[in-house]
Amino acid sequence: MIPNSVKITPELVAEHGLKPDEYERILKLIGREPTITELGIFSAMWNEHCSYKSSRLHLKTLPTKAPWVIQGPGENAGVIDIGDGLACVFKMESHNHPSYIEPYQGATTGVGGILRDVFTMGARPIACLNALRFGDPSHPKTRHLVAGVVAGIAGYGNSFGVPTVGGQMGFHTRYDGNILVNAMAVGIAKADEIFYAAATGVGNPIVYLGSKTGRDGIHGATMASAEFDDKSEEKRPTVQVGDPFAEKLLLEACLELMQTGSVIAIQDMGAAGLTCSAVEMGAKGDLGVELDLDEVPCREPGMSAYEMMLSESQERMLMVLDPAKEEQAKAIFVKWGLDFAVIGKTTDTLRFVVKHGGEVMADLPIKELGDEAPVYDRPHIANTYQPTVAAESVSAPMSNADALLKLVGSPDLCSKRWVWEQYDHLIGGNTVQQPGGDAAVVRVLDGPKGLALTSDVTPRYCEADPVEGGKQAVAEAWRNITAVGGQPLAITDNLNFGNPERPDAMGQFVGCIRGIGEACKALDFPVVSGNVSLYNETNGRGILPTPTIGGVGLLDDVTVNASVGFKAAGEAILLVGETAGWIGQSVWLRDVAGREEGAPPPVDLAAEKRNGDFVRGLIRNWGVRTVHDLSDGGLAVALAEMAMAKGVGATVDALPAGPAHAVLFGEDQARYLLAVKPDQADAVLAQAKAAGVPVQRIGVTGGDALILPGEKPISVQALRSAHESWLPNYMAGHPTTAEAA
Amino acid sequence: MKSAVVVFPGSNRDGDIIRAIRAGTGHEPVKVWHADTELPAGTDLVVLPGGFSYGDYLRCGAIAGRANIMDAVRAHAARGGLVLGVCNGFQILVESGLLPGVLMRNSQLKFVCKMQHLRVERADTPFTNRYTTGQVIEVAIAHGEGNYIADEETVHQLEAEGRVAFRYCDADGQIGSRTNPNGSFNDIAGIYSSGFNVLGMMPHPENLIDPLVGGTDGLALFQSLVSGKPLAA
Numbered sequence: 001m002i003p004n005s006v007k008i009t010p011e012l013v014a015e016h017g018l019k020p021d022e023y024e025r026i027l028k029l030i031g032r033e034p035t036i037t038e039l040g041i042f043s044a045m046w047n048e049h050c051s052y053k054s055s056r057l058h059l060k061t062l063p064t065k066a067p068w069v070i071q072g073p074g075e076n077a078g079v080i081d082i083g084d085g086l087a088c089v090f091k092m093e094s095h096n097h098p099s100y101i102e103p104y105q106g107a108t109t110g111v112g113g114i115l116r117d118v119f120t121m122g123a124r125p126i127a128c129l130n131a132l133r134f135g136d137p138s139h140p141k142t143r144h145l146v147a148g149v150v151a152g153i154a155g156y157g158n159s160f161g162v163p164t165v166g167g168q169m170g171f172h173t174r175y176d177g178n179i180l181v182n183a184m185a186v187g188i189a190k191a192d193e194i195f196y197a198a199a200t201g202v203g204n205p206i207v208y209l210g211s212k213t214g215r216d217g218i219h220g221a222t223m224a225s226a227e228f229d230d231k232s233e234e235k236r237p238t239v240q241v242g243d244p245f246a247e248k249l250l251l252e253a254c255l256e257l258m259q260t261g262s263v264i265a266i267q268d269m270g271a272a273g274l275t276c277s278a279v280e281m282g283a284k285g286d287l288g289v290e291l292d293l294d295e296v297p298c299r300e301p302g303m304s305a306y307e308m309m310l311s312e313s314q315e316r317m318l319m320v321l322d323p324a325k326e327e328q329a330k331a332i333f334v335k336w337g338l339d340f341a342v343i344g345k346t347t348d349t350l351r352f353v354v355k356h357g358g359e360v361m362a363d364l365p366i367k368e369l370g371d372e373a374p375v376y377d378r379p380h381i382a383n384t385y386q387p388t389v390a391a392e393s394v395s396a397p398m399s400n401a402d403a404l405l406k407l408v409g410s411p412d413l414c415s416k417r418w419v420w421e422q423y424d425h426l427i428g429g430n431t432v433q434q435p436g437g438d439a440a441v442v443r444v445l446d447g448p449k450g451l452a453l454t455s456d457v458t459p460r461y462c463e464a465d466p467v468e469g470g471k472q473a474v475a476e477a478w479r480n481i482t483a484v485g486g487q488p489l490a491i492t493d494n495l496n497f498g499n500p501e502r503p504d505a506m507g508q509f510v511g512c513i514r515g516i517g518e519a520c521k522a523l524d525f526p527v528v529s530g531n532v533s534l535y536n537e538t539n540g541r542g543i544l545p546t547p548t549i550g551g552v553g554l555l556d557d558v559t560v561n562a563s564v565g566f567k568a569a570g571e572a573i574l575l576v577g578e579t580a581g582w583i584g585q586s587v588w589l590r591d592v593a594g595r596e597e598g599a600p601p602p603v604d605l606a607a608e609k610r611n612g613d614f615v616r617g618l619i620r621n622w623g624v625r626t627v628h629d630l631s632d633g634g635l636a637v638a639l640a641e642m643a644m645a646k647g648v649g650a651t652v653d654a655l656p657a658g659p660a661h662a663v664l665f666g667e668d669q670a671r672y673l674l675a676v677k678p679d680q681a682d683a684v685l686a687q688a689k690a691a692g693v694p695v696q697r698i699g700v701t702g703g704d705a706l707i708l709p710g711e712k713p714i715s716v717q718a719l720r721s722a723h724e725s726w727l728p729n730y731m732a733g734h735p736t737t738a739e740a741a
Numbered sequence: 742m743k744s745a746v747v748v749f750p751g752s753n754r755d756g757d758i759i760r761a762i763r764a765g766t767g768h769e770p771v772k773v774w775h776a777d778t779e780l781p782a783g784t785d786l787v788v789l790p791g792g793f794s795y796g797d798y799l800r801c802g803a804i805a806g807r808a809n810i811m812d813a814v815r816a817h818a819a820r821g822g823l824v825l826g827v828c829n830g831f832q833i834l835v836e837s838g839l840l841p842g843v844l845m846r847n848s849q850l851k852f853v854c855k856m857q858h859l860r861v862e863r864a865d866t867p868f869t870n871r872y873t874t875g876q877v878i879e880v881a882i883a884h885g886e887g888n889y890i891a892d893e894e895t896v897h898q899l900e901a902e903g904r905v906a907f908r909y910c911d912a913d914g915q916i917g918s919r920t921n922p923n924g925s926f927n928d929i930a931g932i933y934s935s936g937f938n939v940l941g942m943m944p945h946p947e948n949l950i951d952p953l954v955g956g957t958d959g960l961a962l963f964q965s966l967v968s969g970k971p972l973a974a
Contacts, residue, residue: 154852158883159793161753245751337750423885424854426955427791429948430758443954559953723948 004305004361006105016043022374030367037305037354039359041369044272044310045279048534051373054500055067055532058513062519062527068489069528070191070566076117076268077187078528079194080490082554084447087191089123091529092131092184092455092494092550096536098239099181103148104155107181108242112314114185116268119251120317122195122258123187126428127442128157128168130183131494131548132456135176138412142171145179152242153183154422160251163431164423167453171411177538182494184455184550189442195258197267198276199320199346204264206278206289207326209333210250210316211251214299216240217273217312221396229446246315246338253336254317260332262325269270269316275309277318278344279352282366285320287448288347293356297339305354305361318579320346356370374716380506386464389584389598391662396592401711403592404636407665408644409722410591411730413633418727432558438483438629438644439551443558450558452486454551458632459544461600464585466508470515470547471603471737475669476631477551478523482612483629483672485561485619486553488523493530493549498542500534508545509534515603516547522605525551562627565645569702571626573650574679575635575672576688577611581662587632588665600667607670613670614693618684626675636664636708638673643706643716644723651707652699664708675701742967744770744786747814749805749833754791754840754947758827761947762788765963767961775808786823786966787814791883791945794866801844802829815839818821818960823867823966824939828884831931831941840932840941841899842891852885856955857922859907859930859944860914866933868940869906870968871961877914878958880944887943889925889932899932906931906940 006012013023016039025320026034026042034042049053061184070087077091095110111128119124129152131470135142142554157164162185168538198205217240257263267277274291281288293308303311321329326342333340347353352369354362377433396403407413432450433441439454462469474491481488493516498505520526536543555561583589584598630638635655643649655663676684681697688695705713730736744762748755755772762770770788771781781785794805805811811833818824818839819840826834834840847853858879861872874877891899899905907930911920916928923943931942 151851158852158854158885159751159753159796161792243796245793245798248753248793249750421855422852424852426854426881426883426945426948427754427757429760429951429954433954434954449951 003475004035004037008033008039014560016040017047022046025374028373030364035362037309038364040306040310041275041362044275045369046373048346049271049456050534051161054376054510054534056375057377061513062517064526064528066526069526070194072528075196075529076120078490078492079121080528084449085191086193086444087189088186088451088552089118089121089189090184090186090492090550091117092182092492092548093492093531094200094496094533095181095183096179096496096533099149100179102239103145104152105239105241107149107152107453108156109240109314110181110381111153112242112244112247112272113246114183115160115162116270118185118187120133120195120266120268121189121252122193123189124255125162125185125187126430127186127440127453128162128164128184129453129550130460130564131307132167132169133175133180133546134171134178136173137171139176143482143731149181150419150422156242156244158424160248161427163427165424165425165431165442166435166453167456169416169419170543172459174544178536178543179547180496180543182548183493186451186453186552190558195263195266195281197265197284197321199265199281199287201264202287202346202348204320204346205323205326205342206337206346207317207319207321208296208341208343210298211243211313212339213296213308213311214313215303215307215311218307218310228671240312241471242314249336249338250315250317253333253338256334257576258328260325260328262322262329263319264322265320267318271312273311273313273316273565278461279369281318281320282346282352283370288349288351289344290347290353290583291344291355293354295341295343297341305356309354327709337611378500378506379503380510381503382507383466383504384509386597386599389589391583391659391666392579394583394589394659398592399711400636400661400708401714403588403665404640405714405718405722406631407587407637408719408725409638412587413637414726415723416727417724425484426736432561433484433563433731437564439486440481441484441555441558441561448557450555450561452481452484452553452555454480455548457546457548459546460585462545462547463510464598464600466511466545467515468600468603469545471519471605472511472600472669473547473549474516474525475603475605475608477549478525478608479629481551481553482616483627484564485616486555488525488551488553488705490526490528491520491549491551493527493547495530495532496536496543496546496548498535498537505542512545512547519605522737523609556721560620562625564628564642565626566642566650566675566701567626569648570678571675571701572678572697573699573701574674574676574681574684575671575697575698576615576674576693578607578668578694579635579656579663579666579671580668581658581666582668583662583666586634586667592622601669603669611670611672611693614688614691619672622684624674624676627674630671630673632667634665634667640719642673644720646691648701648714649703649705650701651703652697652709654698655709656696660710742766742768742786743781743783744768744785744788745773745780746770746788746790747773747775747810749775749794749808752790752795752798753885754828754945758790758947761950761959761963764950765960766967773810775810775860778809778813778903779880780813780817784817784822786825787817789826789833791828793832794829802832802836805833811837818934818939821936821938825868826941827914827945827947828943830944834939834941839939840934841895842889844886845888845890846886853922854883857882857944858910858912858920860910861907862905863903866937867968868962871965876913877910877912879956880946880959881948881955882944884943886963887923887925889929894924902935904933905929906933907942923954
């Protein structure tokens with residue numbers, strides 16, 4: 001047991017991740033030396049994760065408002081109005097570091113945490129998505145990490161009972177020592193029954209719900225310190241362990257409890273567990289909080305106040321309840337077999353008081369714990385300029401047909417079926433569009449509405465030009481939602497970057513935020529929730545800047561939606577948007593020509609909006625049902641994906657002007673491919689002309705092969721074989737083309 | 742047509758199957774809590790839904806098979822009442838002794854969720870009378886432990902008595918290891934009790950009741966139940 005009277009040494013302060021000047025700030029704030037429990041509380045509240053001290057200044061610049069936004073950033077999750085008295089509650093969060101140490105449990109608890117954020121607000125989760133980044137496939141740890149992370153996501157989501165409907169997965173050597181696991185959850189609630197964290201009323205009971213508190217997740221460095229206890233407490237893993245069954249019970253119990261009208265405030269215990277949740281409830285409600293730790297349900301005896309306050313045991317909730325309904329509330333939790341304990345009360349003192357064994361272990365000003373956290377304007381430098389790569393300057397090392405086969409079977413662009421078949425993506429009976437398309441489409445309740453859900457970012461663009469990369473991530477999410485017929489409404493951002501104390505990494509962060517903000521403003525696509533994950537670096541090398549954008553859009557009538565696959569022969573294939581043949585930073589340049597360089601494609605936000613609105617109009621008003629957004633791999637890969645989806649080939653006979661390899665594989669933005677009925681094509685082209693949208697007829701659907709101008713036909717079977725085989729072969733340890741290369 | 746859907750802690754396709762029963766039979770089922778000891782009076786059909794009852798800790802279906810309500814379910818089955826167990830419900834039926842055999846870990850050792858063809862082995866049971874014998878249907882599967890196995894004598898008996906309800910197959914109704922998603926013996930996807938009033942199956946017909954969401958091949962199973970008649974032996 002850690003005594004509360006431990007002498008606070010500079011080493012101990014450092015082990016808590018607090019800088020000397022931050023410790024000075026604490027001394028000034030409370031006018032005395034903190035107890036060890038108080039030091040732990042400060043370290044939890046003032047770390048990067050909880051305080052956003054490096055990012056806060058920049059996050060403030062993001063647009064967060066729109067008439068349909070009910071709740072922006074600052075709560076457990078963002079909330080938007082989707083009409084008919086319904087609200088969509090969603091957020092994305094990272095669990096990068098734990099997933100590298102212990103991939104199964106790291107990923108599992110990432111999913112559990114984000115689900116809790118959503119149902120804490122009164123919403124029933126209806127879908128999960130994720131964004132995964134792994135190291136180079138040839139790195140010795142990659143296969144193990146992929147297997148563990150995917151199994152972990154599946155293990156939690158499948159048991160909890162939420163469909164995992166979409167996501168992305170990529171490989172790059174810059175993630176070798178620091179993978180990314182970003183999980184997004186989406187829920188539905190009644191718009192007038194959203195629950196918040198702010199406590200109200202003095203003397204109301206603070207109730208602990210869910211699983212018991214154990215020693216898992218407590219800051220490893222501190223736990224391992226010998227000076228605490230010569231008998232040396234067992235060093236516990238700092239990665240928490242997930243229990244999806246407990247979370248399922250917690251969900252049902254919480255939603256049932258919310259129906260009774262007894263919940264005044266609710267906050268899940270996530271990072272820094274009891275500390276963060278209790279402080280937030282009090283501080284947001286301008287109330288003090290007094291906790292009696294003797295009442296906390298513990299997994300093992302002899303836990304100290306310090307340990308209880310910092311434990312990150314999973315599947316726990318904190319609520320402020322209407323005292324008149326305490327017994328009714330308790331009965332619901334007993335029915336679901338969960339712990340229910342009154343562990344404190346709200347006060348009018350604005351103090352955060354923690355008692356244990358009759359002694360006061362901490363007594364701190366509650367508002368200042370959050371409000372007075374340091375805020376840094378970290379030095380940042382703009383990234384170095386990357387020259388534009390002229391298409392003519394790069395010759396194609398192989399035929400375009402061979403390049404296409406290589407790309408559809410490459411680690412980044414191959415089918416991720418091996419992954420999503422392990423996720424229950426069908427539970428709920430509302431999955432209208434499954435993983436593998438542009439955006440997942442999920443029906444809301446029994447309809448008629450539906451949600452379009454996607455997660456996007458192109459890290460190599462962000463590395464080459466943070467501002468354009470940030471814009472592109474938002475634009476692609478917007479485009480993916482548009483491509484299925486959805487009206488993009490709002491995003492959650494999961495900002496994964498390197499060490500903010502390095503000016504270049506901080507510069508990437510600042511640049512990406514600027515790009516994200518510009519795109520959100522131009523596309524009317526505000527940020528309503530998010531998460532920042534910094535210090536993603538190993539041995540001094542940061543990850544590629546990866547601001548994952550989780551987008552949500554609305555389909556007023558979910559039966560009116562478009563999907564990727566060609567559906568019939570003889571349809572006209574139309575290319576929407578300008579094709580300049582931008583090969584800088586393209587997948588082709590990297591994986592076929594072996595050059596990872598150049599400026600990324602610029603994002604013209606006005607063109608995005610104009611082209612996207614046009615395409616959405618065609619889906620909604622013209623009955624167009626085959627649409628695909630152009631992204632990684634450009635036109636050729638998009639055509640291949642459309643052919644593979646339902647086994648209908650295509651003949652392309654009119655490409656935009658330019659070198660063929662650049663036109664086929666360039667990654668110009670704001671583009672879509674459509675297939676329309678032959679008698680509709682002329683009218684669509686005329687309509688496009690009137691709207692000022694560049695649209696070109698490039699070919700016709702049909703046959704069992706994809707035929708590109710001047711290339712040998714590529715059978716859809718050959719495309720599928722290349723597309724479907726890489727990942728299963730890789731995971732089985734069989735030789736893959738990419739590894740052999 | 743009165744049906745009762747048993748909810749165990751960890752059941753998660755209870756809502757899906759309630760929706761399917763409503764769509765197929767036109768009647769609203771009643772939820773029954775695992776800790777109850779009686780079924781509602783006049784219950785014709787008991788459904789054990791999919792999910793992870795009790796977290797699937799210990800062994801899938803093992804704890805649920807011994808839940809309070811299961812005595813009432815066994816008595817209902819003994820009276821000839823209809824019982825349908827889907828996925829975790831099938832696992833609970835074998836654990837509770839209502840059906841023979843066990844469901845082991847999938848042969849590829851991974852959870853698998855995808856669309857899967859099934860062959861309807863007979864169309865004269867209370868669960869399949871709206872299908873035709875040999876009909877190939879496409880429904881969802883989503884399980885980690887669906888690999889059915891029983892001792893040789895039991896399998897021989899199941900086959901001899903025509904108690905295999907569905908087999909995994911391809912789009913043309915052909916069976917074989919290529920189309921078997923979990924290693925299940927004889928491609929068994931579902932089996933009946935000797936009285937044909939209890940059906941356990943791994944696939945999820947309840948998720949295929951709507952043309953917008955994958956198709957309607959599962960709906961006929963719920964429509965079949967309306968007759969409520971046991972197989973005329």
